[in-house]
Amino acid sequence: MMRARIVAVASLGFGSGALALGCALDGRWLWCLAVLAVAGGWSVGRWRRWPGVADAGLAAMASLAAAGVLLGLSAEAMLLGLVGALCAWDLDHFLRRMAHQQRAGDGRVLERRHLGRILAVAGLSLILGLVALRVDLELSLLTAVLLGLLAVLGLGRAARYLYGQSG
Amino acid sequence: MTLGRRLLPLALLYALLLLGLASLNGELLALALPLAVYLLAALLYGPGQPQLHAARSLSGDRVRGGQTVTVRLEVSNEGADLDEVLVEDLLPPGLEVVDGTPAALARLPSGGTLELSYQVRANRGGFHFGSVRVTTGEPLGLSRRQVLISAPADLLVLPRARRLERVAIRPLRTRGYAGPVPARQGGSGTDFFGVREYQAGDPRRWINWRVSARHPRSLFTNEFEQERIADVGLVLDARSRSDVAAGAESLFEYAVQATASLAESFLDDGNRVGLLVYGRVLDWTFPGYGKVQRERILRALARARTGQSQVFDNLHFLPTRFFPAQSQLVLVSPLWPDDLPAVVRLRARGYQVLVIRPDLSDLEVQALGPGPEVALARRIARIEWLLLRQRLLQAGVWVVDWPVQEPLGRAVHASLGRLIPRPVVTGAHP
Numbered sequence: 277m278m279r280a281r282i283v284a285v286a287s288l289g290f291g292s293g294a295l296a297l298g299c300a301l302d303g304r305w306l307w308c309l310a311v312l313a314v315a316g317g318w319s320v321g322r323w324r325r326w327p328g329v330a331d332a333g334l335a336a337m338a339s340l341a342a343a344g345v346l347l348g349l350s351a352e353a354m355l356l357g358l359v360g361a362l363c364a365w366d367l368d369h370f371l372r373r374m375a376h377q378q379r380a381g382d383g384r385v386l387e388r389r390h391l392g393r394i395l396a397v398a399g400l401s402l403i404l405g406l407v408a409l410r411v412d413l414e415l416s417l418l419t420a421v422l423l424g425l426l427a428v429l430g431l432g433r434a435a436r437y438l439y440g441q442s443g
Numbered sequence: 444m445t446l447g448r449r450l451l452p453l454a455l456l457y458a459l460l461l462l463g464l465a466s467l468n469g470e471l472l473a474l475a476l477p478l479a480v481y482l483l484a485a486l487l488y489g490p491g492q493p494q495l496h497a498a499r500s501l502s503g504d505r506v507r508g509g510q511t512v513t514v515r516l517e518v519s520n521e522g523a524d525l526d527e528v529l530v531e532d533l534l535p536p537g538l539e540v541v542d543g544t545p546a547a548l549a550r551l552p553s554g555g556t557l558e559l560s561y562q563v564r565a566n567r568g569g570f571h572f573g574s575v576r577v578t579t580g581e582p583l584g585l586s587r588r589q590v591l592i593s594a595p596a597d598l599l600v601l602p603r604a605r606r607l608e609r610v611a612i613r614p615l616r617t618r619g620y621a622g623p624v625p626a627r628q629g630g631s632g633t634d635f636f637g638v639r640e641y642q643a644g645d646p647r648r649w650i651n652w653r654v655s656a657r658h659p660r661s662l663f664t665n666e667f668e669q670e671r672i673a674d675v676g677l678v679l680d681a682r683s684r685s686d687v688a689a690g691a692e693s694l695f696e697y698a699v700q701a702t703a704s705l706a707e708s709f710l711d712d713g714n715r716v717g718l719l720v721y722g723r724v725l726d727w728t729f730p731g732y733g734k735v736q737r738e739r740i741l742r743a744l745a746r747a748r749t750g751q752s753q754v755f756d757n758l759h760f761l762p763t764r765f766f767p768a769q770s771q772l773v774l775v776s777p778l779w780p781d782d783l784p785a786v787v788r789l790r791a792r793g794y795q796v797l798v799i800r801p802d803l804s805d806l807e808v809q810a811l812g813p814g815p816e817v818a819l820a821r822r823i824a825r826i827e828w829l830l831l832r833q834r835l836l837q838a839g840v841w842v843v844d845w846p847v848q849e850p851l852g853r854a855v856h857a858s859l860g861r862l863i864p865r866p867v868v869t870g871a872h873p
Binding site for chain 2: 355
């Protein structure tokens, strides 16, 4: 599981670095410190195996990224930060699941497949996100509300599907 | 964990979308894209209905307490490829895993097999392995599907029995076959029984010349006590109130071990032995001889559990019709003062009663720690027991006090050596 650990650490470093850089470029040093504090807490929690630290870390990083966008910081840096945090969060959970894994051969196969899948998701997310940041669309309030309703309904169905499968 | 794990990206996605739409900020919507792609990937690669088959094998289905048993479980995939499979064997309570883990996470391609091997141990009991829980999921671990696959197997752990030297019993009635129990009848044997007038056919070396010299007109021969086998009824006290725990130690487990050891000893001597487990219900093993009976008794002891019943709360309802008249009864019980009349009644009906009393008080004191209250409580309990013991002895009941940290054999032989009366000489005295 060494590769997954390395990628998890690198993702957290990359995500928090991007967020901190975005804050620093705009001279918001307090926000920069907040990002580094969250990343530090996440790293310590990971090392000490605190339960729920990855969930809290992702929620905090996403909140900081959203706040950064609202404050007018670099949206690209915020996007990179969120993708890094998402990868770190996913790999933390993956490594925890791997505690049940017994055979080294199986572990390597699972690790390789998981890393491939999460890197593909991260790459696609970055491409789509960066493209979306370049696209400039004028939406009326009605269109925005309709799109919002569509998104809420679609996500609701997706959530029900996910819950139903696990039940 | 899975629920929270699924909820978090969904909640963040909702929050970013709503915030972006509310503030009409497209950059916030772009920020939601990684989360949307992540959830979409989990949906696309979600697992289908798994088609799995499980087979289980045990290295032994009947072992002694403390022995380890290797459990092997094979889960084969008869359906499509499964990216992530978590196999968890649901262990029956009471089994301790000593090596390996009863769970494994692996990738299981179509036609592939996942093998799981671990070792378990138990003190005693019957254990039924039922189902295996299999959780399949996609690599991101968001969507999961759980199924239970049947893989039955049974394991019987017999109680540990320490080998005992011959336990000296002396019932009023014995059976017709030769054995080790003094029969209270003259005949051929080893122990001197009495003297009677010479009868034709008596061996010359049995003639008692000293007595014959005093009676010039007749000869007298020595008689020896016949030794035969006997009926032995073992009664195990399985009432809840008789089970005292001191830390991890249980008085009932010691009582079960003692009963198993006694059963083996009596059966080895050729006696006919029966067992009654007296607790929530009456679990009766009909008297019998030999190895088959030993197996029956050990299986009954493996299943024995303490329980509570209003009817069998005291020994008044001990069913004497199970035991042959005037046979030997061995009661393994800590015994309570209100049990005294029932035990005395057994004695009055002609049974020879031996009480084996496991004593856990030393371990209890160790578990409770030093203190004046503990010392006083122990002293009071000791005095109560001594009074009860005195009454039992007065009624002709034999009592073996067994501190459980000592070997049972030592306690039995130390006590019975003092208790067994000398044989009553009933032969004709010249």
